[in-house]
Amino acid sequence: MGRSKRSDGSNLSSEALDTLRSSIKGKVIVKGQSPEEEYRPLLERWSRMHIKEANIIVLPESEEDISSTIKFVAEHNLDVAIASGRHTFSGSSSGYGLIIDMRNLRKVSVDAEKSIAVAQGGSLAVDIEAAAEAVGLRPVMGAVNITGCGGITTGGGIGNLSAQYGLVADNLLAARVALADGSIVVASDEENQDLFWGIRGGGSNFGLVTEFTYKLHQADPLVYFGIFMFPPDKIDASLELVNTMHQDYVMKSNGKFACFGFSVIMGGNPVPAFLIWYDGPEEEGKKYIQPLLDLGPIYPGSGAEMKRHTETTDWKQFEKMSPPQFSRFVGTSTQISYPISVDILKRTVQMFKEVVATHPENLSASKLIYDLRDFSKVASVPLDATAYANRREGCLIYVEFSWDKEELDKEMMQVIKDFIAQVRAWIKEDNEQKGIADVGAHVAATTLYALISDGDEKLVSVFGPNLGRMKELKKKYDPSVMWDKWYPVDPEV
Ligand SMILES: Cc1cc2nc3c(=O)[nH]c(=O)nc-3n(C[C@H](O)[C@H](O)[C@H](O)COP(=O)(O)OP(=O)(O)OC[C@H]3O[C@@H](n4cnc5c(N)ncnc54)[C@H](O)[C@@H]3O)c2cc1C
CATH class of the missing domain: 3.30.43.10 (Uridine Diphospho-n-acetylenolpyruvylglucosamine Reductase, domain 2)
Structure with a gap:
């Protein structure tokens, strides 16, 4: 059709x-x-x-x-x-x-004995996290709690618990899905397995999920968490630290230590920051942040402390970095192999600084983020097990520009495309020089985190080798392409 x-x-x-x-x-x-x-x-x-x-x-x-x-x-x-x-x-x-x-459909019920949560399709991460935490359990959700479970689950979903338990989608046990003819079906390992495959990474290509059933995990409610900010003259030293933080700390923590590097622009200069999250007591967590303490001085007001897990995902604490007046965003992503070329990071930060300098007041809340988390659990799932195709170890680089003036919308949409194309070209060149054909467990995995992208990437960059099966399923579940807003697959093309 x-x-x-x-x-x-x-x-x-x-x-x-x-x-x-x-x-x-x-x-x-x-x-x-x-x-x-x-x-x-x-x-x-x-x-x-x-x-x-x-x-x-x-x-x-x-x-x-x-x-x-x-x-x-x-x-x-x-x-x-x-x-x-x-x-x-x-x-x-x-x-x-x-x-x-879906804003009025946010009811969540938790079965503590079975460790499962059943969430209506309009629930936000905060709804599920709060209901689970009340009975000593945790879901796998993203790093901030204001995103909807609808988008994050169907697109894959990475959270701080992903190193231990995989993607948000890997923790989905079943879903009720409204199809293009209005019928409601169950998708799980037992029923409509092909649809279950498709809604875990295929986004909204196959229907609207009216209800998600998630696996929950036993956990202490408290984690060691914080954001460390440093003066601008520490930018190069901070970039030189990313491989150490990943290899010697993240990868030696049994999935318990999560770490992101940030570059933000203040007064025209890149300022380094690290966000850390340790799933354990403070005495243990402190061992993982020693390199950051050595990098100091740390900006007053930044640092780590024990917090409830639900506080660590609370959006309010990130508002300092994302003031509400900068409410127009574009974001995208790519992935680089370890050990990361620090030279590429330095060039990327320099380019970021130059872009922000084109509209300094408007773009000052923009961010460059290096996701240093452990993706080995995500990459251990076979690439063809679900539609999600970025099952790869490596560092995801996210770039996010934010501004407040509508006149900049068109320009920034182009700027971000040019920006990420340049970073990808540097990574490709570096891989060729080092003779790196690929990294991770699945050589055909994609390098795009599609939930953080501008919507204009090629379908093969989003679904990789799973694109063929996506087309077959589209023909079966949505032949008229009613669901056409997030990387729609056209069965006829
Ligand atoms: C501040 C911020 C932080 C983020 N942090 C993370 C993170 O830590 N980890 C991560 O993995 N991602 C993260 N993301 C990306 C986020 O997961 C995606 O933007 C996601 O799509 C948001 O889902 P939503 O329901 O809030 O969005 P919406 O804008 O409502 O929907 C996004 C897409 O999901 C589809 N969709 C929504 N609900 C349903 C449903 N019930 N059934 C079928 N399709 C549905 C929509 O059709 C649409 O295509 C972040 C994004 C932001 C803005």
Whole structure:
């Protein structure tokens, strides 16, 4: 069947909209008809660059509402997007047609004896973490708790517990999925195994997940956690430390020590920082941060202490680095092998500094991040076991530009593409010089972390060798390409 042009719903008759309203319990908000104060706040999202004035926003209250809404979308051939935590980097949860906005479906129930959590499809990480922590358990979720489980699970999902337990998606036991015809099916190792394969890394290509069932893990509620910031003159020394932090500390911690390096720009200069997280007591955790203490002096106010795990993912503490006025974001990623070429990092930081200098006031909250965590557990799962294709050991480099002026949107979309293309070219050249064909357990794994990308990458960069199977499943579960917002696979192309 393949992809066809979909309607934005602006020409729907009032009878059609009334039919939708009467078929569901939740609200139907229509642009230009519903009060502005009700409509406009629903468009808000983490990256305001991706605000699109949708014609219809549906706020389902139940799985039945979702099913009826999807049938309506299919009947009228509407453009549709799913919005949960609204934290996409690529804009994949907004659109001009109909939005299925999952914000009212955030109920989580935990079975402490079985160590499982059942979360409605609009739940945020904070909902699941809080419910689990209340009974001494932890889910695998991302490093901050305000993202939706919908996006992070279907896209793969890396958290500080991933070194011990794998991806967020690797901890998914089952899901209920609303398909393009409005039917609801279970996907698990027992039922619809192909769909279960696809929703773990294939994003929203196959349907809307109405409910996720996760494996939880026994854990002490407290971890040793903190952010260390250093003066600008420590930037080179901080980059020289990344291999040590990874090889001698992260990789010798049995998955308990997670570490990120950061470069942010202050007063026009790159300033180094490290975020650390240790799953154990302070006395043990301190051993893992000795190189950071030696790198000092540390900025006053930065450092580590024992915190509840849920506090470590609390977004508030990161707001200092991401002030709310810089609310337009682009982000992307690539991966570099260990030992990392410090020369490449230095060139990358220099280029980052130059980009920020083009609009110093606007881009001052931008970040360059080196993810030094242990990905061996993620890479130990066979590449064809799920749709997720970045099962590779190596350091993920994330770059995020943020600003506040709409006029910069177009320019920054291009800047980030050029930026990451240059970093990838340096990495390729370096690999060739060192004779590194590839790293990690699976030579065909991708080097992109697709959840942190601009939405314009090639499908093969996202799904790697799993692209063929993605196409087969798309033909089976969504032949008309209704779900077309996050790296949609077209079965006919
Ligand atoms: C500040 C910040 C921190 C982040 N930290 C991490 C991190 O530590 N680890 C990590 O792995 N990623 C991280 N990410 C990336 C994040 O996982 C993705 O942006 C993710 O898509 C966000 O999901 P969401 O539900 O909040 O987003 P939304 O914008 O609501 O949705 C994103 C995508 O998911 C789809 N989707 C949402 N809900 C469902 C559902 N119920 N069923 C099917 N599809 C659905 C949407 O269709 C859309 O394509 C971070 C992002 C931000 C902005």
